[in-house]
Amino acid sequence: MLPGRANVEERQKTFVRLYVGVVVGLALGAFVLAVSLHFPDGSDATGASFSGVLAFAALAVGLQLAEHRLAVSSVTGAISFIVYIAGALVFGPVWGAAITGVSVALVQAVRRNPPIKVAFNVAQHVLAILVGALIYVGMDGPIPPDSIDRSLFQFVGFVVGFFGVNTTAVSGVVAISERRRFSDVWISNTWSFAGYDLAASVLSLGIVWLYVHTPLGVLGIAVVVLPILFIRHVYQVNHQLQETNHELLELMVKAIEARDPYTSGHSQRVADIARLLAREIGLGFKDVASVATAALLHDVGKIHEEYAPLLRKEAKLTVEEKRLMDSHALRSAELVATISNLRGPVEQFVRHHHENFDGSGYPDGLAGEDIPIGARIIAIADTADAMTTDRPYRRALTFEKVLSVLARFSWKQFDPRLVSAFRTSAAIRHMIENRLRSDVPFLDPSEQNGSRATSPLPTAARSSLLSDASSVPDSARVANE
Numbered sequence: 313m314l315p316g317r318a319n320v321e322e323r324q325k326t327f328v329r330l331y332v333g334v335v336v337g338l339a340l341g342a343f344v345l346a347v348s349l350h351f352p353d354g355s356d357a358t359g360a361s362f363s364g365v366l367a368f369a370a371l372a373v374g375l376q377l378a379e380h381r382l383a384v385s386s387v388t389g390a391i392s393f394i395v396y397i398a399g400a401l402v403f404g405p406v407w408g409a410a411i412t413g414v415s416v417a418l419v420q421a422v423r424r425n426p427p428i429k430v431a432f433n434v435a436q437h438v439l440a441i442l443v444g445a446l447i448y449v450g451m452d453g454p455i456p457p458d459s460i461d462r463s464l465f466q467f468v469g470f471v472v473g474f475f476g477v478n479t480t481a482v483s484g485v486v487a488i489s490e491r492r493r494f495s496d497v498w499i500s501n502t503w504s505f506a507g508y509d510l511a512a513s514v515l516s517l518g519i520v521w522l523y524v525h526t527p528l529g530v531l532g533i534a535v536v537v538l539p540i541l542f543i544r545h546v547y548q549v550n551h552q553l554q555e556t557n558h559e560l561l562e563l564m565v566k567a568i569e570a571r572d573p574y575t576s577g578h579s580q581r582v583a584d585i586a587r588l589l590a591r592e593i594g595l596g597f598k599d600v601a602s603v604a605t606a607a608l609l610h611d612v613g614k615i616h617e618e619y620a621p622l623l624r625k626e627a628k629l630t631v632e633e634k635r636l637m638d639s640h641a642l643r644s645a646e647l648v649a650t651i652s653n654l655r656g657p658v659e660q661f662v663r664h665h666h667e668n669f670d671g672s673g674y675p676d677g678l679a680g681e682d683i684p685i686g687a688r689i690i691a692i693a694d695t696a697d698a699m700t701t702d703r704p705y706r707r708a709l710t711f712e713k714v715l716s717v718l719a720r721f722s723w724k725q726f727d728p729r730l731v732s733a734f735r736t737s738a739a740i741r742h743m744i745e746n747r748l749r750s751d752v753p754f755l756d757p758s759e760q761n762g763s764r765a766t767s768p769l770p771t772a773a774r775s776s777l778l779s780d781a782s783s784v785p786d787s788a789r790v791a792n793e
């Protein structure tokens with residue numbers, strides 16, 4: 313293992329431990345505060361029955377064990393939060409926290425999770441419930457809620473507090489341990505489930521009503537929860553399908569690049585840079601995802617056999633060979649379009665990733681804003697990665713050198729607005745300089761499994777790729793295929 317990587321991983325572990333320590337401290341502090349507010353004279357004024365608390369805790373444990381947790385996200389893969397919220401509404405913040413803490417701890421123990429994970433999961437759940445419940449009580453919400461009129465507004469406060477703490481705490485630890493940006497993790501882990509979770513949380517009120525005001529008692533919880541478990545399962549299957557589709561695309565690209573060690577990891581790195589640049593210019597969540605997918609697949613057409621001899625050729629390509637090589641943009645777009653939900657923007661971004669801003673590119677000679685924005689972004693990301701990767705005839709160029717080359721070819725090959733966004737982006741600079749400095753691949757969770765290797769030096773240069781940028785004449789184009 314490289315010393316740079318070892319240090320980075322050790323530092324990460326320390327950060328994670330510190331972070332968990334802070335969350336545990338906050339949960340303990342909130343618990344002490346709740347006890348001092350609700351049992352000021354040492355007595356339990358909530359009227360909580362021991363058997364009732366036990367029944368809620370048992371149900372929460374049963375539900376957690378029954379849940380199919382998401383493989384891709386640890387934020388909201390659960391439904392037991394409905395029971396935690398209902399428990400806090402029926403028995404008050406302290407007993408609600410106790411139900412939550414004990415049931416989460418039991419399930420974590422059954423799963424034999426490592427102590428740090430147990431501590432974090434218990435603490436973040438307890439903290440979320442306490443913050444939500446204290447907001448509810450602070451807004452004069454009655455325990456247990458007696459009428460919708462007197463508790464709905466306060467209940468919204470509870471839910472906002474609960475999810476605010478829950479998603480922030482978990483996204484924080486994922487961001488640290490996977491070295492991703494907090495906002496990225498928060499959006500990707502919360503977005504698909506936000507509507508569902510907020511709607512499902514209303515069912516806590518249903519549970520409370522059935523428990524407090526009907527003879528069903530604890531059975532009322534099952535009446536409410538079982539149908540939701542089914543709906544949840546459908547959501548999860550759908551989400552996992554989307555993840556699997558994306559992973560299959562990555563697998564395909566890796567398989568193609570495996571034939572040529574020189575380009576190993578290139579497409580994924582281009583996708584990483586393109587994603588940051590797309591975000592930098594303010595594209596929406598969906599458009600950013602389309603740009604990243606197109607960047608991942610931009611050269612997928614090179615899988616065709618006709619390109620193999622050209623990719624292997626060490627000498628300069630002839631005019632005829634260059635023309636054939638240029639057709640890879642079209643062939644890539646054709647391949648991408650075989651996947652129905654990639655037709656449209658993603659297909660267009662791939663098709664036009666070799667267009668030049670002044671209209672001198674291919675395949676259609678589009679110019680300026682006529683070139684789809686995603687294609688203009690990929691053109692820059694592709695070139696930036698080519699320049700910052702070691703070549704047999706030169707070392708990777710510095711970030712400053714990349715900036716000067718991009719500036720030189722601004723208006724000619726590249727969109728000047730995007731070049732400017734690239735130059736001023738702290739995130740892009742950080743990503744590229746970090747990689748150049750530590751020889752560690754770009755920051756992405758997949759690399760943590762060792763699934764993405766740095767490009768080893770190939771035995772032969774490919775003349776069709778970028779030559780040393782310092783020797784690129786002004787009249788030439790920065791090759792970025």
Ligand SMILES: [Fe+2]
Nearest residue numbers: 610611792793
């Ligand atoms: Fe290309």
